[in-house]
Amino acid sequence: MNLFKYWKKDLPASLVVFFVALPLCLGVALASGAPPFAGLIAGLIGGILVGYLSGSSIGVSGPAAGLVVIVFNAITDLGSYELFLTAVVLAGIIQIILGILRAGVIGYYFPSAVIKGMLSAIGIMIFMQQIPLALGFSGNVNTDRINFQNLYDKIIPGAVLVTLISLIILILWDGILAKKNKFFKLIPGPLIAVVVGIIIYTSLGTSGFFALHANQLVSVPIPKDVASFFGEFSLPDFSSLTNGSVYVTAFTIAIVASLETLLSVEATDKLDPYKRQTPTNRELIAQGIGNSVSGLIGGIPITQVVVRSSANIMSGAMSKLSAILHGLLLLLSVIAIPTLLNLIPQAVLASVLLIIGYKLANPKSFVQMYKLGKAQFIPFIVTVIGIVATDLLKGIIVGLTVGLIVVLLKSYYNSHHMLIKEYQGKKNLFHINFAEEVTFINKGPIMKELNGLEKDSFLELDFRKTKVLDYDILEYLDEFATKARNNNINIKLISDKGVIDNPDSFRSFFGHRVYHLSH
Template identity: 85%
Template sequence: MNLFKHWKKDLPASLVVFFVALPLCLGVALASGAPPFAGLIAGLIGGVLVGYLSGSSIGVSGPAAGLVVIVFNAIAELGSYELFLTSVILAGIIQILLGVFRAGVIGYYFPSAVIKGMLSAIGIMIFVQQIPLAIGFSGEVNTDRIDLSGLHDHITPGAILVTVISLLILLTWDGILAKKNKIFKLVPAPLIAVIVGIIIYATLGSSGFFALHESQLVNVPVPKDVSSFMGQFTLPDFSALTNETVYITAFTIAIVASLETLLSVEASDKLDPYKRQTPTNRELIAQGVGNTVSGLIGGIPITQVVVRSSANVMSGAMTKLSSILHGLLILLSVIVIPTLLNLIPQAVLASVLLVIGYKLAKPNSFVQMYKLGKTQFVPFILTVVGIVATDLLKGIMIGLTIGLITVLLKSYYNSHHLLLKEYQGKKNLFHINFAEEVTFINKGRIIKELDALKKGAYLELDFRKTKVLDYDILEYLDEFSIKAKNNNINIKMIAEKETLDNPESFRKYFGHQVFQMEH
């Protein structure tokens, strides 16, 4: 594949992802109790190395909010960041092994409704979590829970002004201006919003009614020289290899990061307008290599991230070049223009994420899922509520559990079809067509209907479509044949090769047939 074939689309998209990723890299690192530079390292590795090794065309990797609690607790429990880095390296090795042993197939077993629910929930959380920054709140924003209480005390006119102007640019640039003149397609709207935001801050300054304080600006570390820049990299403490807690932490990070990555892959592939499929095992290996290298040079753990990936797709990215370029831009920015980056109002970046959050959680998507029926809407909406109310993984597990229950209920009701008919002078004749696969899950419904038959009924059990019949069902039907004889219920067994009028031979006959079919 020619990496530069679609550079005209990938380059603008990489700029958008860069402006989305930069504050997230810093914010996730700070919330995790790690040095801010550790988040930038993870963003660089996730963009360049993982982006190059990955088989995804539009997925973007970096530090994820879903790992914040795990990382924060692990650093506190291990007692030092250097010891924690050893766990990150080991987690990467475990992920590589998961990919080699083809564990990536797990991602294919998450229902579509759950994935769509995850996207909508993330969209809601992104949108709501940007409100504090959009109105000028300069405190710590919770990355896991939604809490807007007390924000009215922190409203800053300058931040609101920047937010309003930024939103006007973002909403009119592509939707109106780009349609009138092609020149507007050459420059991404977020870049214009950032430039305008810097101009507003430079014009209004840090005093007056529309003032913006330093705490309301992006905060990137500014190295004084090459030595101070290199000093920001942290090396792992390999003496921790004898510490049992390090291995427990590594295993936890590997499993959680792999699950988040596989879910993000599923979500990103659904967003891809060309519906390209990401090889999941290759993705796990790429993530493993990324985490190993990130841990070696002082970065926090990496996963593929829906926020960055969705921003990438919605900005028109075509290939992995966009992800690689965004990683290089992170590196270039902290080397060349850290002082300039620190002039960007956080309200501008919040505006970019407000638009992305809305696109992920459009009200129309809820209406569409509702129209698909209960089997799709219930897992979808419970996944949304679960993620918003708890966290990403708990919400996914809630949705997955509901999805599994829905499948079991469908299987419960689809095991057979009961038909009441009358012919050849026989009244009260019941004919049951059994499905291709009848398992113990269906046993309850079969028992309920057969036990409801009245004395003297005629019953036909049609197994001509059945290929798999559980032993539990065979055992019950064998027991029912005795009850039927006592209640004067006449049974006829209909199989593919012959009709069995003698219920006593049913178990022996079908036991032999099923054994052959299953083995």
């Protein structure tokens, strides 16, 4: 494939992803208890190396918020960042092995409703998390004693001004201007918003009503010289390879990072307008190589991430070039223009993420899922609530559990269909068509149906469509056959093996094990 075939679309998209990724790389690293530069290392490795090795055309990898708690606890428990880096290298090797063993197939077993719920939940969380930055809050709002005066005191007018202007630019740029003139498609709206944000900050200065403070700006480490730049990199401590805790941490990171990657792959493929499918085993191998390299030079763990991938797709990216370029931009910006980056108001980046969050959690998607019925809407909304109330993995587990219950309930009621026909002048002929698979889950409704038959009835049990018939069902049918004889209920068994009236034993007829049509 020609990597530069769609560069005219990939280049503008990479700029948007760069501006989204920059604060996220720094924020995830700080929240994880790691050096800020470690987040940038993970970002550029995720972009350049994983972007090149991955089979995804539009997925973007980097440090993930879903691993923050695990990374923070691991660094604390191991007592050394260098020991933690060793665990990251080993986690990458484990992921490579998982990919070789074709464990990526797990990604195909997540229900569509759960994946859509995950996207909407992430959108809600992104939107909510950006509100403080959009308003210029410094510190955390005390939710126990929250009041309007408390909120008002924390609002920075300059940040609100930047947010409003940025939102106007972004909405007009994509919604109106880009549709009227090709020029506006060549230059991404977020880049214009960033430039305008820098102009506003430098014009208003550091004092006055609309002034922005240092903690409302992006904060990128500024190396003084080449030596200080390379001094930001850390090396793993391989003398700890005999430490069992390192292996436990490595295994935990590998499993959680792999699950988060597979979830993101599934979600990203659904957002892809061309519906290209990412090879999941190759993705695990690419992520594993990325994590091992990241750990070797001081970076935190990497996964494919929905936020950056969504920004990439919504910005019109066509190929993996966009992800690679965003990684190169992270590297070049830290080396060449860290001072300029530190002039960008966080409110601008918050505005970009507010738009992305709204698109992911668009109210229309909730309405569409509701119209699809309870079987789709219940797992969807439970996943949304679970993720927002807890975290990504816990919410996914809750959504999968509810989805499984819905499937089981659906299977419970879909084992058979009964028709009532007239026989000998009476409506006393009951014809039951059984489904392709009838298992112990279906025993309850079948028992209820058969136990409700009146005396002197005629019953036809049609198994011609049935491919699997569980032993539990055969056992119950034998018990019912005895009851039927006592109540003068005539049974006709119909199957591909033949037709028999009032069988003495269903188990003898079908076999004592689970019955397969092919037998």
